[in-house]
Amino acid sequence: MAQVKLDESKTLWERWQSIADKTPDKEAIVHWSAGEEPFRWTYGELVETANKFSLALKKNGIKRGEVCAIILKHDPMFYPLYMGISGAGALPAVLAYPNPRLHPDKFRQGLLGMSQRSGLDRILTQRDLDSIIRPFVEMRESTVDELMFPLEWDLEDISESTTRDLQVVRNKVLNTDAMLLQHSSGTTGLQKPVVLSHKAILDHVSQYGEALKIDEEDIVVSWLPLYHDMGLIGAFQIPLASGVKSIHIDTFEWILAPVLMFESAHKERATLCWLPNFAYNLCADKIPDDEMNGYDLSSFRMVINASEPIRSESHKRFIDKFLPYNFNPHALSTLYGMAEVTLAFSQNPPGQKVNExxxxxxxxxxxxxxxxxxxxxxxxxxxxxxILIPDTxxxxxxxxxxxxxxxxxxxxxxxxxxxxxxxxxxxxxxxxCMDEEGxxxxxxxxxxxxxxxxxxxxKKDIIIVAGKNIYPEDVEVVLNELDQIIPGRVIAFGEEDEELGTEQIGVVAETKLTEYEDLRKLRLNIIRAGMTIDVNIGKVYLVPPRWLIKSSSGKPSRKANKERILAGNDEAIWTEEKFRQTSVER
Amino acid sequence: MITDRLKKVICETLDLRLDDVEIQDETVANQVPGWDSLNHVNVITAIEKDYNVRFKSIEILKCQNIGDLQNLVNSKVG
CATH class of the missing domain: 2.30.38.10 (Luciferase; Domain 3)
Known part of the structure; x- marks a missing residue:
């Protein structure tokens, strides 16, 4: 075991190439898919394929500084494509693959908002999204010039002249130049674009790597989406630029079968992972013991909780469940950070029990x-x-x-x-959010x-559901379109769910409806309206006109009304559960 | 074809009535109100309990739609 020694590379590209030159056969990425043999990238093959993508991107007209959005399902070619975009001097930006229930209009609306803020130039995606995305590209207000399908490209068809052009581009890249674009938080169209330079990321690899005491033998396992900073920076960029292997599981597969993380961790001897709090509950409560049979989790040295409020009870459940599988309780760790500081700001030191x-x-x-x-x-x-990580x-x-x-x-x-x-x-x-002193x-x-x-x-009213930030405004806007809700008289808020170890979305809406059948139909319409923006509304509270407390601005106050709802002693509040309960009592 | 029994278990878990939602072979989970990734496990657990069967995670992963889920249930009880 030896702590990672980082070289003096000025760009991420130089760093990847330098690791590939020194250790071409070392595994860089293990792409995990349930029930299949994993796809394994060595540093040598990964960087070689990334180079080919850079050349293909140049050939397809991608220019230095352009923002290239990637919208792909879990695919082994994602990694070299992402690196190849950077290697062509452009900025990769990973966007979420649309959930099928997200209404195509809402998806395009989100893309439009994002393209206008982030200045997206191209979208690299796969053919089955063509019919959904193309109408957006053809919109007058869209900044995106072209839709590309890089998984269909023939990467062998590269000429020598494009190779020379590529070298010219790379030689011009400074370490202060933008390397990537990631989105800080929020739902459709309201996400804030954060651009990070090669220097910021390389500094973070060294700064946060020091806090983690990252070792050459470390192996990261992750199911985190790569449009999220914890997945992109923590599980992908940091290991890759440290010469450390990372295992990537499909987010959609993991949520249906969380045991996949432990299966891969056991087989590959994973040492590090990052999880939002809800994942501790999900793993502890929903993985059947018979599926864990034979798994040994003793290789984990840090399982780091971040990106939503950290709950003591979730840690306890996790330890109780996985102690029999040789999980070391001192491997539990915590992090605080945000996309604006690249990823991490404070970190519980390795091997040290998390204080409460x-x-x-x-x-x-x-x-x-x-x-x-x-x-x-x-x-x-x-x-x-x-504690604070170095240089903060x-x-x-x-x-x-x-x-x-x-x-x-x-x-x-x-x-x-x-x-x-x-x-x-x-x-x-x-x-x-920033002052003149930085x-x-x-x-x-x-x-x-x-x-x-x-x-x-x-301080803000953001709701965090399973590590995903949701602005209540987004939910309220879509609900205000429902006829049965009095215009402007609806609020959304985060309601703690101890079982799930996260928040769920609660909605309070004023309505003139009074009959049970009408109220339950409205509840269903509210849930369906949330689905069109890919938001699951967990609790619906319907109240009579003029029930909601106004803030000084004249709008319904989220804080005051949330408190009033959670006090739970107002007979005017209608919920499905309450109705059923009183029906039974009658 | 989705049986009334399976529909009933799904709807009861999600606080829905049978006529609130049309469930067919090709319906996918996230088209059903309230059936999202976080409470997916609850729906599966309720089905296991009702039919007194056990599904392996990998079997659930292979189900692309509710028709596949029905076939999985049938294969366990049949």
């Missing part, structure tokens, strides 16, 4: 950190997100942006050598205790 503290919940709601004692009525367990700074600030005192809760504000330069084509959003205002609330960061909530 129990505090007075009522005091915490008032912004004060007070450890619980025997007199505390309501307690809350807070889980540490670790942090402060906790009050609403007026002055620094909070010790034991006070405030907004987490960060600086990092890997901080982004601002959202692409979105100066107003950049101005909202501090990034995260929008998350937290505190520092004993030198460790604890993240406890969000």
């Amino acid at each position: 503290i129990t505090v007075d919940r009522q005091k915490l709601a008032q912004g004060i950190v007070k450890l619980a004692d025997e007199n505390t009525e309501v307690k809350r367990v807070c889980v540490s997100s670790g 700074e942090m402060k906790i600030v009050k609403d007026d942006r002055s620094e909070a005192n010790e034991f006070e809760v405030g907004e987490i504000v960060v600086k990092s050598i890997c901080l982004f330069d601002g959202y692409r084509n979105y100066p107003e959003k950049t101005a909202e 501090w990034y205002y995260s929008g998350d609330y937290g505190f520092v205790y004993d030198g460790e960061l604890y993240v406890i909530g969000r």
